[in-house]
Amino acid sequence: MDPHRLQWRAVSKAGRGARSLFSKVPKAEAVMERVGRLARRKLGARVVLGADRLAMELHPAAKVALVAPADGVLELTIDAAFVGPGLAGYVLAQVELLLHEVDFVWQADAEGDAVSSPRDAAALQRGFAAWVKEQVAARAQGGSRQIGIPQDPQSELAGAVLLPLGPRDEPWCQAVLADPEAARDGWPLWQPATEATLALARGLWHLWMEVPWRAVTTDEDHALLARAHRELAAAFRLDASLPLPWAEWAELVDQMDLDDEVTAEVRARGVDGTPVAGYRRHPARFAVNHGWSLLLPAHCTITRQDDADTLAAADGERSLRCTCAESTGESAAAILAKIPMRSDVVERFDQGGQLGRIERREDEDYGVCVATGIMTTEDHAAVLTVLALPGDDEWALAVWRSLRRA
Incomplete structure (x- = not known):
């Protein structure tokens, strides 16, 4: 185990x-x-x-x-x-x-x-540190650089490894290979947890993994920010000496437009800091299905369709839908040729056995630009439909160009 x-x-x-x-x-x-x-x-x-x-x-x-x-x-x-x-x-x-x-x-x-002391903290730390060392070593052999965080999406944030408390550089990895317990600064609960540190760990998870770090646009956004604020406030009340993420917390309460005794102190302590926590501040590669993935701003709202072959995303007034399919026994060119063209082709793609094209038209009734991008490989196809404001073509092109199949 x-x-x-x-x-x-x-x-x-x-x-x-x-x-x-x-x-x-x-x-x-x-x-x-x-x-x-x-x-x-x-x-x-x-x-x-x-x-x-x-x-x-x-x-x-x-x-x-x-x-x-x-x-x-x-x-x-x-x-x-x-x-x-x-x-x-x-x-x-x-x-x-x-x-x-x-x-x-x-x-x-x-x-x-036999378990003489199931709460032997030092033994638990040693075992966990050994696991981290294995993951760091495996990275050099093609393993994931995301350790202790979900594998999807794959963040584009720079770093030798990406951990629950942010990226770490190559010297950090070498230090862990030499002394596995040097990994202790990458996880929020290395020492035995208390009510205060557990609340802080929940708040940090929200900040690093869930908060989109953009304008609040939905009730779900507001509820998420409120949860993060609630956990950080609980940690502060329980133990004011904890190393709280003041700059990020200040940014959070500004987005929520909160104003009370706690938030006044948060703003005062966070005013000189630079917010860094938040994988969703950076682009990330999201898996769709059948090996396809695409690069999106990580702050997008992502929806997985019930059929598992479709991913939908929204970024303000931009939205997209990507659907993947299999077509056994056909070449990339044959699959692409079978899909009818419905408007002018803006750009074509031919690289590494992957072919594609993207078309564009304007929907005057709704005042939007509709871009339909296709990528094909042998036996597989991905169809991307993007709705954006006129003049926002480059965003649609960038997402389409990022479509890749592993």
Whole structure:
């Protein structure tokens, strides 16, 4: 199992030792129902309960689940790749409260090894650091440079590696290869988490991965900014000594047009800083399907269609739709020739076995320019439709030119 994906097992005291003659092992479903009620009351975390599974949403990207694979057995799984090893100790302490209530105790991890102290922070850090070292080393062999963040989209932000707390350069990578625990500054929860640092980790995730860093245009935008502000404010209230991202937070409250005692201090502390957090400040390559991808401003609003072959995006008054398809046994030229031309061709593409063309027309009824771009390779095609204001042709051309198939 990967060191960032941790697992522990707990067992019921019933039916064991001196109790074995006088108590019955509880049914899995009954245990999970009770654990779910306790979690909602004691932990205050958002809990999603199934028949044999309980998910705890402590962080937007951390996966924490308690499952009952059999009567009298509970297994806790924590995937901390996006947040760091410090999440585990916090979760274990919270789950122990639940185990005590349902009369369960830790037994062993999923590998069958004895667990003397499941919250051994140093051991968790060493295991996580070793995993980071492996990922950094794999990058040189063609592995991803995005470590601890989603693989889609692929950010164009400069850096040898891209981490939850931003890009790091080649000297950083060499330092990690020499001493894996030098990776500690790339994740928000390296040390054992507290309520304050967990709130900060949630806020930083919103800033780095989700906030679009453009004018607020939708209710969803406003709700996202509000969540980020709420988490940062909670972290500040719980521990004012934390290294808060003052410049980014100030930019956030300015976008939201907030004005209160907290935001006044945020603006005062952030006025001299330069905001850097935010992968969505930079272009990124988004996967569509069948190996196709395209380069877009990462602040675009992205929608995946139900058929999985279509990606839609909006950037202010610009919008696009890209659909991919397979055509087995046909060359790129044959596929391109089969697609009828409906307006004047603005540009053609012929490079590395990939062919394409883009057409343009103006829709006078709606006052927009409609560009239809096509790219083909052997057995595959991608069709891009862009709606933009007249005179904004270069944006449509740039997106079409960026269409590539791996």
